Amino acid sequence: MGTIKAALLGFGTVGQGVYEAVRSHRQQLKARLGAEVEIVAVLIKNPYKKRDVGRSVLVTTDFEEILAIPGLEVVFEAIVGEEPGFSYCMKAIEKGCHVITANKVMFAKYGEILLEHAKAHGVYVGYEATTAGGVPVxxxxxxxxxxxxxxxxxxxxxxxxxxxxxxxxxxxxxxxxxxxxxxxxxxxxxxxxxxxxxxxxxxxxxxxxxxxxxxxxxxxxxxxxxxxxxxxxxxxxxxxxxxxxxxxxxxxxxxxxxxxxxxxxxxxxxxxxxxxxxxxxxxxxxxxxxxxxxxxxxxAGKFPTASAMIEDLAGGYRRIPQMNAI
Ligand SMILES: NC(=O)c1ccc[n+]([C@@H]2O[C@H](COP(=O)([O-])OP(=O)(O)OC[C@H]3O[C@@H](n4cnc5c(N)ncnc54)[C@H](OP(=O)(O)O)[C@@H]3O)[C@@H](O)[C@H]2O)c1
Incomplete structure (x- = not known):
């Protein structure tokens, strides 16, 4: 079945937690999803901060570069505030990606629109991490x-x-x-x-x-x-x-x-x-x-929040037919 390519928007407390959790729980995710999840890109704001990511991971400040990744299937959104998080999630959905967000400020205001948009495009939006951190409410x-x-x-x-x-x-x-x-x-x-x-x-x-x-x-x-x-x-x-x-x-x-x-x-x-x-x-x-x-x-916290996000992935992911993941 190949690899499920995912991108992280934001590499702060939550983004790093997701990155590490995907690596530390590689086998469990593979057993659940039938394919390995690979974080192929990370979007950040400050290009001068040092990031502890593998050399093959694209680290960029340009969201268009992320959208252009062939076969990208999942976007984890963990940046702060209504924008640009909302616009990025909308575009990711339009590209046919599943979106999993921790951004409560954005989702409280735009959740309904995002969910409708996702429905129209046949993808999943997970938002467990927006509310009560790791508690699966x-x-x-x-x-x-x-x-x-x-x-x-x-x-x-x-x-x-x-x-x-x-x-x-x-x-x-x-x-x-x-x-x-x-x-x-x-x-x-x-x-x-x-x-x-x-x-x-x-x-x-x-x-x-x-x-x-x-x-x-x-x-x-x-x-x-x-x-x-x-x-x-x-x-x-x-x-x-x-x-x-x-x-x-x-x-x-x-x-x-x-x-x-x-x-x-x-x-x-x-x-x-x-x-x-x-x-x-x-x-x-x-x-x-x-x-x-x-x-x-x-x-809240790095791993409880990451837990909510990767459980969202495990529960909500399905391969979109037109997807061409390697
Ligand atoms: N921390 C928690 O326990 C927790 C729990 C549940 C939900 N959340 C939510 O999760 C989100 C992330 O929280 P956090 O604690 O991880 O925040 P954080 O540590 O401040 O990290 C934010 C990340 O987003 C990046 N970023 C900010 N604005 C950006 C922009 N315009 N374009 C690209 N990247 C941008 C930052 O880039 P730089 O690294 O370059 O600065 C940083 O990597 C927030 O919406 C928060 O409400 C947090």
Whole structure:
């Protein structure tokens, strides 16, 4: 059957994770797909950074060079922001490539368009890595909860915020000190705004909303509040009452509309998200038949995110007839 040629857009934390995971799990992928997966090209922004890739791998800043690769079948997208990720994914689909993305900012806004475009071109779009990192929530909902009427989804979708809240409570640290520790561990960016102001969790919630309810609430109507206004006194006062602050992303049906919020919420010990600690993410789904289930695990990081992307490949890949892979 030959080789499945794949390209990586972005070679940061996630891109490198996918590159290494494809190599370290070569046999498992081959057993599943019937062919070896080969990363043949990497798209980057800065041509002067040194990259740890094989000599046969094309490293380029020019996306057209990637599109021109004969027999390219899969594009992993792991760059940052709405553009150029969206345009690149659209073009890759038009070329007949399966697309697997980790880019939540892009997918929250353009997911519907990408999925429609992929359908029209007979290719697959995988987006497990956009939401809750390594926790297989997207494919669980898409494949295992197709008949259940899902009434509500409540989730912890930002590991950095959850880590900071855990540190504040366990070590009695003020917010700024807990944030500094998150940055030392590499959990929070130098500019942590997206995490601690709730924007990252908002994007992931919108992706879940489209999947579960077939649509998103009006973005302007969603209450989005980060954890940055919480003080150590707030956290300690809650602890004395046996409660914990959790940064909860919540979406549910309300009559004919969808309601959603992303904000710190006080939860009691019996709440499904009370015990989710550190950088973990968790998603609780309320279904008409299954009742309440919670999926939890690592919400970010090099290999958990790579895991989601190569599992997407394993689950969604099929050879497109006109493909001419060597
Ligand atoms: N990190 C995580 O744990 C995680 C988890 C889930 C999802 N994600 C998502 O995955 C994506 C990648 O995250 P990351 O943490 O890997 O980011 P990162 O470490 O900052 O890496 C970003 C990569 O994208 C490249 N890039 C940026 N803009 C580009 C452009 N215009 N054209 C070509 N390449 C460009 C960068 O090139 P240079 O190397 O030349 O700078 C870099 O290789 C993001 O959308 C993020 O939200 C991340």
């Amino acid at each position: 997207i494919r669980t909902i898409a494949h295992q909860l197709q008949v259940n009427d899902i009434q509500r989804v409540q989730a912890i979708l930002n590991g950095t915020s959850n880590f900071i809240l855990t540190e504040m409570r366990e070590k009695h640290l003020p917010f700024e000190e807990a944030l500094a520790i998150a940055q030392q561990h590499g959990y929070a960016e130098a500019d942590p705004g997206n995490d601690i102001e709730g924007k990252d969790a908002f994007c992931k919630l919108m992706i879940l909303s489209r999947l579960v309810f077939g649509g998103q609430p009006d973005w302007k109507e969603v209450e989005v509040e980060g954890i940055n206004a919480l003080t150590l006194a707030d956290v300690e006062k809650a602890e004395k009452k046996g409660l914990r602050y959790k940064h909860i992303a919540d979406v549910y049906r309300y009559g004919d509309t969808l309601k959603a919020s992303v904000k710190p919420v006080l939860v009691p010990p019996e709440h499904a998200l009370y015990a989710i600690e550190g950088v973990n993410n968790a998603v609780t789904i309320y279904g008409s038949l299954i009742g309440k289930i919670t999926l939890a695990g690592p919400g």
